[in-house]
Amino acid sequence: MEKERKLIIAGNWKMNKNVAEALDLIQGLKRELVQVKEVDMVVCPPFTALSEVSKQILDSNLRLGAQNMSEHSGGAYTGEVAAMMLKEFSVRYVILGHSERRQYQKESDELISKKALAAHAVELKPIICVGETLAELEGGKTEQVLATQIRGSLAGLTKEQMGETVIAYEPVWAIGTGKTASTEQAQGAHAYIRSLIAKQFDDTVARRVRIQYGGSVKPANARELMSQPDVDGALVGGAALEVRSFADIIKNSI
Numbered sequence: 682m683e684k685e686r687k688l689i690i691a692g693n694w695k696m697n698k699n700v701a702e703a704l705d706l707i708q709g710l711k712r713e714l715v716q717v718k719e720v721d722m723v724v725c726p727p728f729t730a731l732s733e734v735s736k737q738i739l740d741s742n743l744r745l746g747a748q749n750m751s752e753h754s755g756g757a758y759t760g761e762v763a764a765m766m767l768k769e770f771s772v773r774y775v776i777l778g779h780s781e782r783r784q785y786q787k788e789s790d791e792l793i794s795k796k797a798l799a800a801h802a803v804e805l806k807p808i809i810c811v812g813e814t815l816a817e818l819e820g821g822k823t824e825q826v827l828a829t830q831i832r833g834s835l836a837g838l839t840k841e842q843m844g845e846t847v848i849a850y851e852p853v854w855a856i857g858t859g860k861t862a863s864t865e866q867a868q869g870a871h872a873y874i875r876s877l878i879a880k881q882f883d884d885t886v887a888r889r890v891r892i893q894y895g896g897s898v899k900p901a902n903a904r905e906l907m908s909q910p911d912v913d914g915a916l917v918g919g920a921a922l923e924v925r926s927f928a929d930i931i932k933n934s935i
């Protein structure tokens with residue numbers, strides 16, 4: 682399948698896997714995916730497994746991502762982790778503004794944009810999550826919500842930084858629920874997000890930005906979703922915790 686942009690498929694392990702389990706998973710993924718060149722593949726373990734996973738993937742085609750970081754570069758922020766600390770483990774990507782953090786940690790678009798700027802300052806690529814809740818979907822507010830989140834979370838980025846940013850469209854009602862957006866819903870939302878980026882930045886940047894879909898992606902629905910023109914990859918939760926399902930999502934997307 683010829684795509685305009687290289688696919689990027691990332692696994693968000695969330696608060697799962699101790700170090701031994703993380704190493705098991707990564708060994709399996711390395712074995713299964715050794716031949717894959719067509720997709721940028723990213724794993725995002727919890728902070729506590731970054732060091733060990735990092736050592737295991739140094740010589741592989743897998744890249745490392747973190748699930749969050751501080752907006753500050755260092756100092757008296759107990760419990761926080763700075764972007765530069767992630768760089769020590771060769772982390773290349775960082776998920777920002779996941780809906781679980783927006784919901785449980787009350788992360789705002791303004792905070793997410795500060796984190797995105799802090800990530801870019803050390804050449805870490807943010808994966809910025811946006812998406813509407815079920816109530817917003819049912820209230821016909823999807824576009825309004827996406828417009829607010831995109832404007833706010835990308836505020837202050839230069840065109841250059843935007844080009845190096847990944848967006849994950851994750852309808853909240855599809856995360857961990859087994860409900861997936863239809864291909865039309867996903868394509869429609871992605872095209873809309875790209876049009877917002879074109880307005881906020883420019884057409885060239887909008888054409889370059891990769892927009893992942895996230896929300897109950899599985900081996901069985903990956904091919905159809907990835908075949909949509911504005912769907913440039915996936916952010917995978919539950920199905921990223923097993924070698925078989927994550928590897929099959931990637932293989933079925935090629």
Ligand code: PEP
Pocket residue numbers: 693851855856857858859895896897898916917918919920
């Ligand atoms: C996620 O949490 O980013 C996600 C998409 O989860 P799941 O694939 O389990 O729906």
